[in-house]
Amino acid sequence: METVMEAPTRTFIEVSEVWVPEGDRLVLGSGSYGTLDSFAAASGKESFTKGEGLPGKAWAEGRPVVLKEFDGSYFKRTEAAKEVGLTSAVAIPVFDGKRLKAVLVTLCADDSERMGAIEVWSEKEGLLTLDEGYFGAAKHFEFVSQHTQFPKGQGLPGGVWSAKTPILMRDLGSGYRFVRAESAEKAGLTTGIGLPVPMPGGGHFVVTLLSAKGTPLANRFEIWDARSAKVGTKNEAVLIDGICKRDGALWSDETERRVGAWKGLIGKVLGTGLPVLETGPSPVTANYTSAVALPMYAHGEVSHIVAWYS
Structure with missing residues (x-):
């Protein structure tokens, strides 16, 4: 009997990097590049001063930054990105008060089938409006997002703004809580996670x-x-929400999950206070090929950690 192998699922994000301050520059702390070895090599040779390149711009402006295309921009690795098909990037700075801890950079490729969204929302006159975003082929959803505003507590962005905590939403296309449900369903968007990013x-x-x-x-x-x-x-974290299409529910009230500093992926974030990237199937990555864990700070301590596995 012939065995049919399931093709690996292509993810929306191709590359993730963590840039950390070292003196007056940002240097590469870690990176997850998959098979893009030439881009990994080019990145390992780079560093950024404040305001230089994408990581440096996020540092200088103290806010998330989206680059939808590299040509003619301040992106320093344009040629290396072109060679491997990377077309856009998002940088998310992690601040503890006014102190920069790291900058997480994610890079994406573009084609006619790649659906998804990375959005940055900012407050203007008491409402959240779309500052910038990368949507791949989800052009109609991008148009709807550009013409949508959220008061505190409404939708995923407004809920995060009100709670000042990360929020995970399921079934975006049919969920009444997701304001853009109809256009999300057309784009095939199913799951959303919102992250609060305080400015220094x-x-x-x-x-x-x-x-x-x-x-x-x-x-x-x-x-x-x-x-x-x-x-x-201190130095412990409890899993409060999670979703996994392979493993199903990740927690319940009867099986609370708790982890201490330096134990596994989440414990490493607690121990270092920095974003952590891991690659290769292992217990740390729950046997996925890569994992990203991003800390959020409040009142001088890590308040939440959001992790995603590809």
Whole structure:
């Protein structure tokens, strides 16, 4: 009997990098490049001063930055990106108060089938409006997003803005809580996660990552609460929400999941206070090929960790 192998699922994000401050520059702390060895080599030779390149711009402006195309931009690795088909990037700075801890950069490729969205929302006159975003082939959803605003508490961006915590939403196309459900269904978007990104000078941005079934941003999402007042002790985190298309439910009230510093992917974030990237199937990556864990800070401590696995 012939065995039929399932083709690997293409993800919306091709590359993830963590850039960390070293003196007056940002240097590459870690990267997940898949098979894009030439781009990995080019990245390993780079560093950025404040305001230079995409990581440096996110550092200087203290906010998430989207680059929808590299030609004619301040992106320093344009030729290396072109060679491997990378066309756009998003940089998310991680600040503890006014101190930069790291910049997470994700890079995407573009084609007629790649659906998904990485959105940056900012406050203007008491409403959240789309500052910028990358949507791949989801052009109608992009148009709808450009003409949608959210008050506090409404939709995924407004909910994150109000709660100041990450939020995971399921069934975007049929969920009444997701304001853009109709256009999300047409684009095949199924899962959304919203991240609060506080600015060092005050004010907040919200980043939303919206995943489609055919080209998912990731195949598994987790949200961990690391607030000592909630967890009951420092340097521990509790899994409060998660979704995985392969493994199903990741937690329940009867099987609370808790992790301490330096134990696994989430524990490494607690121990270092930095975003963590892991590659290769292993217990740390739940046997996925790569994993990203991003900390969020509040009141001088890691408050939440969001992880996604591809």
